[in-house]
Amino acid sequence: MSLEQRRFGATDLQVSAIGFGTWALGGSASSGGVAYGWGDTDEAESLRALARARELGINFFDTADVYGFGIAEERIGQAFGDRDDVVIATKAGQVPGADGKLVGDYSAAHVVSACEASLRRLRRSRIDFFQLHTAKIAHLEAGGCLEAVERLQAQGKIRYWGVSLNTFEPVREAEWLIERQLGHGFQLVLNLLNRRALPLLARMAAGGYGVIARVPLQFGLLGGRLTRDTRFPADDHRSVRLSPDVLAEALDVLERDVFPLAAARGLTADAMAIGFAAHFAEVATVIPGIRTVAHAERNASAPTRLPPDLQQRLLDLGPVLTALFESLERRG
Numbered sequence: 001m002s003l004e005q006r007r008f009g010a011t012d013l014q015v016s017a018i019g020f021g022t023w024a025l026g027g028s029a030s031s032g033g034v035a036y037g038w039g040d041t042d043e044a045e046s047l048r049a050l051a052r053a054r055e056l057g058i059n060f061f062d063t064a065d066v067y068g069f070g071i072a073e074e075r076i077g078q079a080f081g082d083r084d085d086v087v088i089a090t091k092a093g094q095v096p097g098a099d100g101k102l103v104g105d106y107s108a109a110h111v112v113s114a115c116e117a118s119l120r121r122l123r124r125s126r127i128d129f130f131q132l133h134t135a136k137i138a139h140l141e142a143g144g145c146l147e148a149v150e151r152l153q154a155q156g157k158i159r160y161w162g163v164s165l166n167t168f169e170p171v172r173e174a175e176w177l178i179e180r181q182l183g184h185g186f187q188l189v190l191n192l193l194n195r196r197a198l199p200l201l202a203r204m205a206a207g208g209y210g211v212i213a214r215v216p217l218q219f220g221l222l223g224g225r226l227t228r229d230t231r232f233p234a235d236d237h238r239s240v241r242l243s244p245d246v247l248a249e250a251l252d253v254l255e256r257d258v259f260p261l262a263a264a265r266g267l268t269a270d271a272m273a274i275g276f277a278a279h280f281a282e283v284a285t286v287i288p289g290i291r292t293v294a295h296a297e298r299n300a301s302a303p304t305r306l307p308p309d310l311q312q313r314l315l316d317l318g319p320v321l322t323a324l325f326e327s328l329e330r331r332g
Contacts, residue, residue: 003057004304008087008284009185009210011160013128015087017278017304019060020053020296021214021287025075026068028235032100037068038291039236043075045292050079052293054086056300062187062212062287064091064133064164065118066102077123089187089212090118091133091164093145106132106139111148115157129210130158131187134166137176146182160184162209168329170197178207185210185284190277191218192258193325195318201282213286216277217270221250224259224269246328253324257317265310267303272310274302279311 004017025046029037050061061080063072073090080086092114097103115130130152132145139145140163149161162185163173170188174197177183186204188197190213204211217223219238228248232239254269262272270288277286288299306314 003300005059006284007210008129008160009204010208011184011210013087013160013210015060015210015285016058017285018058018274018299018302019062019212019285019287020050020058021289022061022063022072022076023067024289024291025049025063025072026066027071028233029066029068029071030235031069031096031102034101035235035237035239036066036102037235037237038289039233041068041291046075047079049290049293049296050075053290053296053300054080056296058296058300059085060087060089060285060287062089062214063122064094064131065114065121066091066094066133070117070121073118073121077121081123082125087128088122088124089129089131090122090127091131091187092118093133093135093139104133104135104139106135106142106145108144108148108151111145112152115148115152119157126156127158128160129185130161131164131185132161133164135163135173136166137172140173140176149183160210162186164212164214165189165197167194167215168196171200174200174204178203178209181207183209185212187212187214189213189215190280190283190286191216192222192273192276192314192317193218193321193328195322201280205282210284211282213277213280213283216274216286216288218273221247222254222258222269222273224254224262226251243331246331249331250324250328253320257320258314261310261313265307268298270298271302272306272314274299275304275306276311276314278302278304279306
């Protein structure tokens with residue numbers, strides 16, 4: 001099946017405009033008493049979802065060593081091995097701290113060893129796009145992580161590298177790298193609710209950086225499939241993130257102002273939300289989370305461009321939806 005391909009910044013990578021986010025493939029991982037996963041995941045269904053996505057034209061698969069603490073990477077390795085018709089991105093830098101909760105380790109030694117461990121789990125000879133997982137300015141200025149990625153690239157273990165930016169404050173680290181012309185791409189949150197990275201897109205494109213847009217459905221909130229009665233198991237991070245109060249407040253606004261716009265165009269809410277993020281020319285690929293074959297089929301059929309008037313209407317809703325996001329953020 002044909003799916004729009006886009007160039008990843010100034011690199012030679014060609015990626016599907018809709019990719020595959022694999023966080024959920026890690027299952028019900030937790031650390032320090034905090035759930036970081038999405039509940040139980042079936043291994044066989046994960047492998048079928050990966051295979052079906054590739055059949056549908058998805059060639060970009062994003063993961064991280066912390067997703068299931070290696071499980072998501074292992075699933076990708078099982079599905080694809082060292083095939084050259086897929087583009088694999090992974091991340092490193094998040095590790096359990098003394099209390100079990102995740103902390104950052106961006107030392108050169110850790111970044112190198114993490115990359116080598118990811119290569120083994122992925123069953124690949126090199127990683128197409130290697131990301132420092134929410135590294136901060138202090139980590140970048142310390143230099144160890146930069147030394148590591150340059151060494152890994154020189155050794156041919158990674159092709160390109162960049163930073164997966166913080167969800168809530170993406171600007172400082174992005175600007176630090178852009179000003180120094182370091183790295184080749186960024187991963188950032190971009191969806192109808194969280195628009196904080198929008199002002200960065202033009203600068204990233206001008207600098208030749210590839211852009212990965214994550215969380216286009218805001219953990220399912222923008223997909224139109226959750227209700228006020230939806231509840232998540234304790235081993236699913238959404239049990240805290242999407243509490244009953246959050247669901248009620250968000251759905252009051254979304255059902256009034258957003259979901260009817262999709263219905264009027266014959267679109268599902270999730271297709272419209274994915275299309276909103278993919279519509280930006282600076283975005284190379286959007287990575288909705290996929291756990292099942294049904295998810296793969298649904299997401300791969302989403303539009304990669306919305307009708308211009310619909311995109312503009314969604315942009316015009318910025319003040320309303322940003323206010324909602326900030327209210328939800330205060331709850332968390």
